[in-house]
Amino acid sequence: MSSLNHVLSDFVQYLENERDAGRGMVEVPVEVLNELGVMPKKATVPVSKEAVKIASLHRQVNHEHLPGTTGLEEIKASIAACKKCSLHKSRTNVVPGQGSVSPEIMFVGEAPGADEDLQGLAFVGRAGQLLTKMIEAMGYKREEVFIGNILKCRPPDNRPPMPDEMEVCLPFLKAQIAVIKPKVIIALGSTAVKGLLNLTTGITKLRGKWLSFEGIDLMPTYHPAYLLRNPPAKKEVWDDLQEVLRHLGRTPPPVKKR
Numbered sequence: 001m002s003s004l005n006h007v008l009s010d011f012v013q014y015l016e017n018e019r020d021a022g023r024g025m026v027e028v029p030v031e032v033l034n035e036l037g038v039m040p041k042k043a044t045v046p047v048s049k050e051a052v053k054i055a056s057l058h059r060q061v062n063h064e065h066l067p068g069t070t071g072l073e074e075i076k077a078s079i080a081a082c083k084k085c086s087l088h089k090s091r092t093n094v095v096p097g098q099g100s101v102s103p104e105i106m107f108v109g110e111a112p113g114a115d116e117d118l119q120g121l122a123f124v125g126r127a128g129q130l131l132t133k134m135i136e137a138m139g140y141k142r143e144e145v146f147i148g149n150i151l152k153c154r155p156p157d158n159r160p161p162m163p164d165e166m167e168v169c170l171p172f173l174k175a176q177i178a179v180i181k182p183k184v185i186i187a188l189g190s191t192a193v194k195g196l197l198n199l200t201t202g203i204t205k206l207r208g209k210w211l212s213f214e215g216i217d218l219m220p221t222y223h224p225a226y227l228l229r230n231p232p233a234k235k236e237v238w239d240d241l242q243e244v245l246r247h248l249g250r251t252p253p254p255v256k257k258r
């Protein structure tokens with residue numbers, strides 16, 4: 001199966017999941033699915049408009065040789081043009097997320113902050129620097145993982161994302177996940193867990209316990225911004241990260257002596 005077919009197959013699965021989750025729905029014309037190269041039996045599947053838009057981008061590129069990078073770039077272009085919620089009015093830059101196109105681990109946070117909005121990169125402020133330390137403590141380089149957020153634009157004054165903003169933005173993250181196929185998702189904080197799994201249980205109760213997002217193992221843990229305010233919680237996060245490493249068959253590198 002070609003890379004594109006993998007992508008489309010994942011999108012079809014994703015669209016069906018959207019339907020099963022009861023999200024905003026439209027009927028997709030048979031012609032659209034045929035143009036996408038999807039089997040006709042999928043023609044009656046109702047799907048979200050945003051997901052179809054993203055999926056449609058993939059047919060605009062070379063279908064025979066579609067590397068993961070190209071898929072991510074197309075999603076990035078769609079994010080850059082997005083005006084689906086009011087956050088587009090106040091953003092300086094969109095923050096699609098960045099990193100490896102085929103990572104073992106994908107980190108998902110809440111939303112861009114001021115530094116991220118200015119640079120167009122996820123997790124580059126103080127919390128991002130702490131995340132970098134966490135990644136390196138696990139034995140990875142930052143560029144070996146993928147780092148993204150539930151929202152791709154900064155909420156004013158760093159307020160929490162609104163439910164409607166998360167709903168309309170989430171298809172971008174889902175599309176990225178479908179392309180890069182991480183082995184593990186690490187959800188940073190309660191907003192990430194709520195956005196991905198629609199769970200409202202507090203992160204304190206959820207952290208350290210394996211969950212699943214569309215077949216991908218998901219580990220919830222605290223957000224690095226919380227660790228900046230509450231350093232003792234770093235130990236619990238390190239426990240969670242070590243569990244991820246065990247799950248992946250890895251062992252953490254020895255801790256450097258200061």
Ligand code: SF4
Binds near residue numbers: 088
């Ligand atoms: S936050 Fe998401 S949905 Fe809202 S404008 Fe930005 S990219 Fe679009």
